[in-house]
Amino acid sequence: MSGVLVQACCAEPWPLAVLTAPPSDPPSPITLAAVESVFLERPSFDSTLPMMLRVLASRSSPAITQVSVDAVESVMRQETVPGWVNQMMNLLEARLGVEVPKAMYTAPRKNGGSWVENLLDEMKQRPEEQRAHWELLKTRAKLTPKPLADFQIAPKSRSGGETPL
Numbered sequence: 001m002s003g004v005l006v007q008a009c010c011a012e013p014w015p016l017a018v019l020t021a022p023p024s025d026p027p028s029p030i031t032l033a034a035v036e037s038v039f040l041e042r043p044s045f046d047s048t049l050p051m052m053l054r055v056l057a058s059r060s061s062p063a064i065t066q067v068s069v070d071a072v073e074s075v076m077r078q079e080t081v082p083g084w085v086n087q088m089m090n091l092l093e094a095r096l097g098v099e100v101p102k103a104m105y106t107a108p109r110k111n112g113g114s115w116v117e118n119l120l121d122e123m124k125q126r127p128e129e130q131r132a133h134w135e136l137l138k139t140r141a142k143l144t145p146k147p148l149a150d151f152q153i154a155p156k157s158r159s160g161g162e163t164p165l
Helices: 030-041 048-055 062-076 084-096 115-123 127-141
Strands: 004-009 015-020
Touching: 030 048, 030 062, 048 062, 048 084, 062 084, 062 127, 084 127
Parallel strands: none
Antiparallel strands: 004 015
16 A cells, blocks of 8 residues: 555544655665755754754764854854754753753842743843853863854744755
8 A cells, every 4th residue: 555544533524634655765874964964064053053953963973063062152152142052052962971050040030020921031041141051061071162254143034944955
């Protein structure tokens, strides 16, 4: 059988039919090599960077690690630090087998703020805390990052990051 017909009935009066076919061949090992090549040649400096590092987690290439470290170093030298950098640091810790204790983030409560605003403020990690975490990670993992010359944080996109793939 080349495919399986799956019917699912929703709360709507019509059924939803989806035709799925089982993969004919397992993915080629060259696929990850191609992704790695693109990642090393043109890393994307937006929220797709940690996604790419996750995809490449099984590749033990020191070049992947170095590009990732250099990217985080470049980001940390900017005035503002995007939230995806936290994911990058966590992924690098796992990749390097280094554990860095997480700081306790405390923020002053807003007078008269709602409980949601106060909770969000308490959860925020400020750039100075991110930079302190990065410095500790660099020290513990004995990293020697080199800021990237052509570094530029990609502008925010409504539909996700722009990748060269």
